[in-house]
Every structure is written in C-alpha cells, then in structure tokens.
Amino acid sequence: MVFAAAIVVGALFGGYDQYLGSIASLPWASSVSLLSAPWLVLPFCFGWSQRDPGRAIALGVVATYAALVGYGVMTLSPIEGVHLSHASGAIAALAHSELKVVIGGLLTGPLYGYLGHRWRTRRAWTSAVMVAGALCLEPLAKDVTGQLPSNSSVWMGEITVGVALAAYFGLVAIRRRSQL
16 A cells, blocks of 8 residues: 555656646746755655565655656646657657666665665664755755756755754654653
C-alpha cells in the first residue's frame, strides 16, 4: 500500500512541480518549480515512514522516479502544448536533456530514503542536517552559481522552511535525550 502511495504522491509532486513552472501569471511559481531541495524532502519523507532500511531505500527510489515520470508526463502533455503525435521524439529528447537529473535520482532517492529511515529509527542528527541543510543552503548554492531566483520571497521561504525543519529536528532530539 505504501508503495502505491509513493507512486501516486511522487507522480503528483512531479507533475505539479512542472506545471508550476508554466504558470506565467504567478511570477514566483517558476522560481518555486526550479527548487531542488523539495525533490530531496520527498524521498526523505517516504523513508521516514519505514522501520526497515531496505524498504526506506526502495520507497525513496520509487517516490523519486514516480516524481520524475510525473514531471515528464506533464512536460509532454497537451496541457503544455505538446501534441501526442510528436510524443515519441519528445520523450527521447526529454530523457536526453534530463539525463543528469535521472542519474542524480539514482543517488539521491535511495540516500534520502535511507536518511529518513535513520531519522525515524535513531534520530540520527546527520539525517536532520542533510535534509534541513539542503533547504537552507540551496539558495546560497544558487547564488554562487548565478541562478538565485530574482523573487526573494521564494528563496527566503525555502530558508525559512529549512530553519523550521531544523528547529523541529532539534526539539525532537532534545526531547528524546531528556526521556533517556
């Protein structure tokens, strides 16, 4: 059942992320769709749901690749102006242009799934640092590479979510230590 949820949630996540990038009437939407850290939070959350590390890793992969498929389906859909008669060529072109992302998913999906599991079972601070750090540090990385969104509310929001998540992790860890 949880694998079906990972497929559905992942596909919806990926499709919605791609769709956000095409909404010209909302200036912040395309900046949000270009964020990478939420793509790491997705497998982390599914890994967090599991006590078994193997299942957490598998769910991280399933959620990540379902999201990539959802992204691709939305990219090549009539909603985005792609005619189905051109789909086969478009699929090959999209797969080629996103090859680094697909390969990256082979690393990040299982890694963040496992990190989610480690947080659930051991409250591993490395897991907390990796997921909150991804959110907090992505704007810095984008600034260094000249890709920081001009809409400051997007990157400030991402940092805020990262700090809030770090605070949550910290509070849970403190509470756990006080119970030991």
